[in-house]
Amino acid sequence: MRGAALAATFAAALLAGCAAASPSAAAPPATAPRAVEQPPMPARAVDDAQPDFNGIGPLHWNMDAASMRRAWGRPLYPEAAPADARACYYLSPRQGRHDLLLMVEGDRFVRVDVRRADKVAPGGGRVGMRVEDIRRLYAGRIEARPHRYVEGGQTLVVASPYGGAARLVFEIGADGAVSAWRIGLPPQVDYVEGCS
Numbered sequence: 001m002r003g004a005a006l007a008a009t010f011a012a013a014l015l016a017g018c019a020a021a022s023p024s025a026a027a028p029p030a031t032a033p034r035a036v037e038q039p040p041m042p043a044r045a046v047d048d049a050q051p052d053f054n055g056i057g058p059l060h061w062n063m064d065a066a067s068m069r070r071a072w073g074r075p076l077y078p079e080a081a082p083a084d085a086r087a088c089y090y091l092s093p094r095q096g097r098h099d100l101l102l103m104v105e106g107d108r109f110v111r112v113d114v115r116r117a118d119k120v121a122p123g124g125g126r127v128g129m130r131v132e133d134i135r136r137l138y139a140g141r142i143e144a145r146p147h148r149y150v151e152g153g154q155t156l157v158v159a160s161p162y163g164g165a166a167r168l169v170f171e172i173g174a175d176g177a178v179s180a181w182r183i184g185l186p187p188q189v190d191y192v193e194g195c196s
Helices: 002-021 043-048 065-072 131-137
Strands: 089-092 100-105 108-114 142-146 154-159 167-172 178-184
Touching (some): 065 100, 131 154, 131 167
Antiparallel strands (some): 142 154, 167 178
């Protein structure tokens, strides 16, 4: 009997020691682990980022402007200082350049505008491609509309193959070539005149 009591005492002490050594699920807030903020992307990775149905690089739809700047890790230059932070405005990764613009409206990132051939749209479209090539790349997912301002031009709207709200829009000139494209959330992705 004495051996059984000794074994029970030893087991109880062992279990108590294990419980004290294991982290408590109810750790007080001061000792609970903190989330680590992700460091900004390296400069080269940011420059190489391609827009997609989630945003561009580290920027995701609906981020606020302050979070965008932190995540980008490099300056984002406003096209014009907005009178109201909730108004529509553009940020540019390159000062004085208007060939890649990030639209912010209501203090939320909602759209990317592209006017340069080195940025490739998800699915392979790019500035300078012929409308026939765009139709082939996005077959079965295109809604064609007449261009609002360019006679003989078109606007091709492409739904995401993954579902979700984001859409891709190609501007086709009267010459049959892509002059610009944009990707983002409705209703902003459908704004024909940008923030105007």
